[in-house]
Amino acid sequence: MLAAARAIAALAPERSAEQQATDELADLVIDVAGTPIDERGVAATLESRGLRDIDAVERYGKRDIFDLADEVFVRARAIEPGEPTFLQPEKERVSHRSFAFAYLRGVFSFLPLLAQVILLVTIGYSQWGWVHFRLAQASTVALAVGLALLGTAGSVQVLGYLGPLFSESDKHTLTRRATYRTLALGMLVSAIFAGVVCIPLLATGAYPADRIGQAVVYDVLISALWLLNGALYMLKRQFWILVGIGVSVGVVAAVLNGSDWGIYAAHWIGLAVGAAVQLAVVASLLRRRAAQTPEGLRLAKFPRLTVLRPAIVPLFLYGTAYFGLLLGDRAVAWSAGHNPLPIWFNTSYELGLDVALFGAAVGIAFLECALHAFTKLALPRQDRYSGLQLTDHNRWYMRFFARQLAVVVGLVVVGGALMLGLVTVLHDAGVLGNTARYYNDPVTQRVFVLGLVGYGLVAVGVASSGVLFNLARPGLAARAIVAGVAVDLAVGMVLSRVVDFSYAVVGLVAGGLVFAILAGQAASKVLRRADYYLFAAY
């Protein structure tokens, strides 16, 4: 820049020695501070470089520094100042590898659930499953798993917000406090959920007391494990989730094969040991990070609840409702008709949904990439547009959002096709064992297809919600998903009672559709004024 200025200056008529000295000062000012903003700024810069009034008089023939600064300012402003920020080249490019890692992280979030299915199919038992369970037993465990997921999901979502809120500003002591408080909250909420469901069942005699007891033990242990998984995910130590599963299943195997205590004891001891290992890891990680908190930040105080509440209440609702949407149709389907227990597990239905969910997971895992893209691509984009290019700026964000939705939908379709292909190959190869009979089961087939559509719509809703979270509007996302759950339950309830229990899955489709539409509308509305929402969110 200076070279160009000097080249231009060289073509100009010859300047006096005094003027040349002023030109040199203009160069100096630009070297030190860039293009000056005003005369006072030049005066301050000149003084900071050692020039005094006496120098202005003796060396430059001016009254004082301010007089000198006036002239230097005019000269310095005449030198080409370069491009404004939005026309300057982009500073860094985002690597494809970082997106691959983000996708893997997304895939990883399904691993705990996927592991249960794989273990069940391959070795016959998992952390809480067993192929030899009778339906009454499977129903009890299914009730417990559902309660645990519902009871902890809100807290896991809150933890995912609070953890980074503190750790990104190196306030690790607060991360530790937030984690323990949220884990405790999660256990409390889980206990309340269990109480709300189990006490009436027990009081009315609808469920035998021993089964309720079993369900509560499973619920407590799975809740603990689920919350700790959330903590490890928040701490970006997903590897320990796998270790927890491995330890847990190892203990189940040891107890089941090495004693006559039975499957319940095996599961409970396995879950307890797995949770204990994960708790030790979480505690150790939190302690070590807290020790790394910079000295000054150790004094950081936990924000008041009134400050946190506007963010964490909708997040809590969203997390709970998310699992409500994923599990609601099951509860509706399994409670339809006359069964020995109010919630009666149905393998045909469950397998259809499981395969659909793993198909949709191919698309849902992309949401981690969407989050990564928002941070790395969308946020910096604000500086690629002039303040006068409002429409173009906001249009870019709309297109960005539309592309994301298209990718999610595409991946869900691909995932569904892949799962169908995989199941067909496994079936034809004869490796599905006892579960092979469900391949041609019309309930399983129907639930798979509709479930895939439903989960696909949920994925679209979650992608839209991601935009709303990134722009600090969790309330809009919570509203959309709560509406989705309500529609899911209502539609599922009617169809499962009027047509067939398996049509509860239509509730998932309807609820997913409502969620996708409402969240999508909210995200579009927000992104149409991305300029404002980006300001207000950060």
Add this chain to the structure above:
Amino acid sequence: MADRHPEVLLCTEGSYPYVGGGVSTWCDILCRELSEYEFITYALTGAPEVTLRFELPPNAQRVTHLPVWGVSEPAESVLADVPASQLQARRRATTPEVIQTEFAPLLRQLLRKMLGRADSPSLHPVDDGAVMWQLWRYFSRRDWKLTWRSWLTWQVFTDSILATYARVGGDHRLPAETPSMGEMATALRWLYHYLTPLSAPVPRTDLVHTTIAGFPGLAGVIAKHEWGTPMLVTEHGVWVRERYIAISASDFSLFEKRFLMDLSRYIAQINYACADVIAPVTNFNRRWEVPSGVDPERIETIFNGVDPGLFVPRRKPPETDGRPVVIAAARLFPLKDIETMIRSAEVVRQELPNVEFRVYGSLEADVEYVARCRALISELGLEATFHLAGHHSNPAEVYTEGDVTALSSISEAFPYTVLESMSCARPVVGTDVGGVSEALDGFGIIVSPRDHVAFGQALTLLLTNHGLRTQLGRQAREWVLSRFRVGNSVDGYRRVYARLLDERAGEPAPLTKPLETAA
């Protein structure tokens, strides 16, 4: 007033009672010596995590702490004691209609004044402070975060900014200054944080004394308008000048620089406009204050002073005896230009290979700068010569560890380190900035800032010429005894306080009424 001690609101920024340094020392002396006054410290800091660096005297136990950064909203900090129900009521009261009718006109006024030309200051307390005062009153009933983060606020802000930049060149703005979307968002977030004083209750006192013509002075502006409280500004360095230096040298874009400079200049002007007396610690400051529109009649220099009974001449301790030692006492950050001092050490070492430089002062103020200094020491092979010694618990002892004292700053007010060293009969080599030459008055050596060769040569001269060193040291102490005793300084403030309180004894009406009609 006879029944109680008059109360003074002492406004600080990044200094007393949480951070060490010259201004904090000055505050500590003021509070201790003026024991007939009750002080309430109104302290702005960068981060909320702070600890007291001073033992508060009995008459200065109350502190209102305002962190500007590191909190998401005032409810976390300055409003921490306000019950949640009240905060909730404020949120409910902050409707779009309220923002539209009450806040938006004030924001427009503020931006119009702030984004105006630098050379057209409108220094009138009613006009200039009124917007801030009215905003403060607004935020005493409405929610800070909801208001600033509202859609309407963003509209008003961007419209005001873009109206300025749509006329590229018109207001001396270059096309390259046009803001990006992100920069406009950043600028409004700056207002959200920097104007934190408008969110906090201002303790009602008899007098407001601000140690800087910057953001904490807004408390004085508000008190002036609300209750007619007299206001005194003591400028150590000239705040707006130091802001210009820091902002100019930053990596901010042209738009961001202009915005911050406009904001800083406007805040300084409001302080100047509302102050009854401006009492800089050096006459040097006048040359920046008067062009900013301050009436020279209202400027009353009160020099800093030290306790010559505490800072006494002593023999060098055995550990440094027999070796030429240069002492500096300074927090390490760019305005102290320690890099020039490091380079000067190389010059001195050529003549005196066993010379030692010891810099006492916090290494925490700017860790990146400290790292740069360490790298330079290493690059020049000065590890055995130049020592960053960190904080010293007893400043009265540091100067007598050495033969001479060095001050290499590129900006200063009226530095205690110079007075303290002179009081210890250790001559000073200082840069010609701020009030340094006024303090030395020939009893030390002055060189141009950033000239490490001249700086090194001056140090060498004093270190090698025992007679000159001793003579300058003795004269320097006598100069301090005659002119810069702490008593002289404190008496100056005592006089100004008494005069302002006397003038106020007639209880002049606050500026509320004319403002309300004006609004």
